[in-house]
Amino acid sequence: LAKTTQPISMDSYEGQEVNITCSHNNIATNDYITWYQQFPSQGPRFIIQGYKTKVTNEVASLFIPADRKSSTLSLPRVSLSDTAVYYCLVGGRNNNDMRFGAGTRLTVKP
Amino acid sequence: NAGVTQTPKFRILKIGQSMTLQCTQDMNHNYMYWYRQDPGMGLKLIYYSVGAGITDKGEVPNGYNVSRSTTEDFPLRLELAAPSQTSVYFCASTGVGTENYEQYFGPGTRLTVT
Numbered sequence: 109l110a111k112t113t114q115p116i117s118m119d120s121y122e123g124q125e126v127n128i129t130c131s132h133n134n135i136a137t138n139d140y141i142t143w144y145q146q147f148p149s150q151g152p153r154f155i156i157q158g159y160k161t162k163v164t165n166e167v168a169s170l171f172i173p174a175d176r177k178s179s180t181l182s183l184p185r186v187s188l189s190d191t192a193v194y195y196c197l198v199g200g201r202n203n204n205d206m207r208f209g210a211g212t213r214l215t216v217k218p
Numbered sequence: 219n220a221g222v223t224q225t226p227k228f229r230i231l232k233i234g235q236s237m238t239l240q241c242t243q244d245m246n247h248n249y250m251y252w253y254r255q256d257p258g259m260g261l262k263l264i265y266y267s268v269g270a271g272i273t274d275k276g277e278v279p280n281g282y283n284v285s286r287s288t289t290e291d292f293p294l295r296l297e298l299a300a301p302s303q304t305s306v307y308f309c310a311s312t313g314v315g316t317e318n319y320e321q322y323f324g325p326g327t328r329l330t331v332t
Contacts, residue, residue, distance in 0.1 A: 142320065151222075151308045151323025153259070195260060207277065208253070208260035 112196045117213040126183045127217045130196030133177050141172060141179045144195045145162070148159050152195060158183070182216075219244050222324035224309050229328045233301040239294040239327050240311030248313040249322065250285065250292040251276075254305040261308060267292055299331045 113131040120126045125210040132141070140159055144152035156163055156171040158179070183190060193213050199206035220269040225240045243250065248269045253261040263276030273332075281303060283295040296303060306328050310321040 140318075142318070145263040146322075149326070150309070151326055152321070153323070154318070154320035157320065207263070210258075210260045 112203055112209050112211045114196050114209060119215050120186055122187055123185050126186050127183045128194055129178055132198045134195045135198050138200055139198050142197045143181045145195045158178050170179050179194045188216050222309055222311055222322050223300050224324035226327060232284045233299060233331060235298050235299050239307055241291050241292045241324060243311040246289060247311035249311060250311045252294045253308045271325050301331050304331045305329060
């Protein structure tokens with residue numbers, strides 16, 4: 109199982125860009141990198157997924173270097189409502205080998 | 219679509235009691251999962267299913283059982299509740315038809331065992 113390492117917490121201010129980096133040194137060839145967001149008292153919600161290079165959607169970008177041993181979730185111009193826990197997962201597309209770590213607790217301040 | 223629904227939302231059990239947590243999805247997903255989340259921690263996979271009639275253990279299966287008789291339903295059974303099973307339980311599903319095999323989570327069941 110690919111293990112991931114993320115910062116425990118981060119602080120930011122409204123309007124700033126936030127980058128959260130995840131390390132996954134033993135990622136396998138078939139593994140995808142997926143990020144989820146979780147608000148208190150709710151289940152996690154999918155943000156973005158990628159395999160290599162860069163992926164962008166309406167809420168975030170995901171940067172993956174060529175060696176795929178790390179990835180960076182980029183949230184542009186965060187707002188107070190982006191305060192949440194962000195999880196980086198690595199694994200196959202059927203999810204049974206993915207593991208949620210403790211995640212990164214992002215606090216956005218006014 | 220209602221998505222993934224879970225019942226009950228809250229439950230208090232006495233040690234040694236049994237209960238079933240219900241999970242239903244209406245998205246025709248073949249994959250379903252049960253997780254538990256302890257305070258301040260990430261989610262841990264209890265059991266998962268890749269289709270009706272097929273289940274397998276996840277990271278922390280001890281003390282739990284599951285069944286998958288239909289595509290829609292994936293109940294989680296606690297036979298002899300213990301205080302260590304106090305947690306929030308999330309059910310999730312995914313499958314062909316989703317863009318990234320992303321998991322859709324239910325609202326959770328908050329269980330307290332005293």
